[in-house]
Amino acid sequence: MTALQKRERLAISRPTGGAAGKTGTWRVFRPVVDREKCNDCGLCATYCPDAVINDELEIDLNFCKGCGICANECPKKAIEMVREEK
Amino acid sequence: MINNDRSSIALSRSPIRSPSLQELDIIAEIPKEEYVLKCTSACAGCSDSLALRYVLKAAGPDTVLVVPACCTSVIQGIWPNTAFNIPVYNIAFGAAAACASGMSNAFRKAGKKTNVIVYAGDGGTLDIGIQAMSGAFERGTDFLYVCYDNEAYGNTGMQRSGATPLGAKTTTTPTGKTDFKKDIDAIIAAHDPPYQATAAAAYPQDLFKKVQKALTFRGPSFIHVLAPCPPGWRYSTEKTVEMGKLAVKSGMWVLYEREYGKVTIGAQSKVAMKKPIPLEDYLAPQGRFKGIDPKTVDILKQRIVKNLAKLAAEEAAP
Known part of the structure; x- marks a missing residue:
């Protein structure tokens, strides 16, 4: 048995995106970006606790928990939190 | 009670502003790699995962994280599956620093420069983990100890910890805590480590720079991070960053560094020393300070003045 196979018998967790499932289902309010007002400063991505906002400042709604920090911290107030419909 | 009214008082007070050039420069400097993968099982608006993102960005891929029982051991x-893209070692509550001590020595013996970082909550640092931590600092272990402080045992349902401030309600102090917050930074300073600092999750750029700096020192270093907790402090989730900033602006939390005993107070706290915002602005949005006795607020204010004067005197000392 090789060393690698021996190690495989142990309970090893591997890095996976979405380790907690699709956390987007937790959301009550959804962030909606107004591209007219946005000046691409990137503060929303800086403050996002879950790193769901990418370089193009697109929000990954599969994982966004809807905390609203991005909307609260946006200097141009370009993000609005809209209630999710059932 | 969760306040869903988004046009609240605190929101309307902050005027629309453009980010300063300095702020944007630092954003460009921070690496794009994420070591906390989306998505963890942290609560919405968790400042633990926000702080951890920047700690790991600053440390880079050659890092081992030692995590005692705390929120971080749950959200991984x-x-x-694990959401953390670096090796993590989970250890018993009181043993994090002892484990890191052995790990660091083994790495150095093998000639490796791997960063060993303990990422522990305030319970695992101020109460349960304090003897192992004190031992590791005394032995001069080459590691970084990051304590993220949400001022209670958040993971088990907000029980009082040594870090809970005077007057705050928790599930075990339903009428407000009657004791003061333990000054862990003074305890660490007594060990005379090469580097120690306080930071806040609300200032991620500042936290990033402090972690980078701490890892350049050989020997133990300590960073104490304020991490507001929406369900525990009872405020709505979008105010996490705002709450951290209010804590610094009111002087309740002071940002400073201590490098070989020399204190440097951060720019944000310098402003708070000259022109602090009223403490009530920080206390009012939090459910845990609801109905706080005005006498207790006065005692808190006196403590803030005393603490700031003490730090200013230490900074002025040659």
Whole structure:
């Protein structure tokens, strides 16, 4: 048995995106970006606790928990939190 | 009670502003790699995962994280998946620093420069983990100890910890805590480490720079991070960053560094020393300070003045 196979018998967790499932289902309010007002400063991505906002400042709604920090911290107030419909 | 009214008082007070050039420069400097993968099982608006993102960005891929029982050990996910893209060692509550001590010595013996970082909550640092931590600092272990402080045992349902401030309600102090917050930074300073600092999750750029700096020192270093907790402090989730900033602006939390005993107070706290915002602005949005006795607020204010004067005197000392 090789060393690698021996190690495989142990309970090893591997890095996976979405380790907690699709956390987007937790959301009550959804962030909606107004591209007219946005000046691409990137503060929303800086403050996002879950790193769901990418370089193009697109929000990954599969994982966004809807905390609203991005909307609260946006200097141009370009993000609005809209209630999710059932 | 969760306040869903988004046009609240605190929001309307902050005027629309453009980010300063300095702020944007630092954003460009921070690496794009994420070591906390989306998505963890942290609560919405968790400042623990916000702080951890920047700690790991500053440390880079050659890092081992030692995590005692705390929120972080929960949010990393369950087997066979983990949300953290670096090796993590989970250890018993009181043993994090002892484990890191052995790990660091083994790495250095093998000639490796791997960063060993303990990422522990305030319970695992101020109460349960203090003897192992004190031992590791006394032995001069080459590691970084990051304490993220949400001022209670958040993971088990907000029980009082040594870090809970005077007057705050928790599930075990339903009428407000009657004791003061333990000054862990003074305890660490007594060990005379090469580097120690305080930071806040609300200032991630500042936290990033402090972690980078701490890892350049040989020997133990300590960073104490204020991490507001929406369900525990009872405020709505979008105010996490705002709450951290209010804590610094009111002087309740002071940002400073201590490098070989020399204190340097951060720019944000310098402003708070000259022109602090009223403490009530920080206390009012939090459910845990609801109905706080005005006498207790006065005692808190006196403590803030005393603490700031003490730090200013230490900074002025040659």
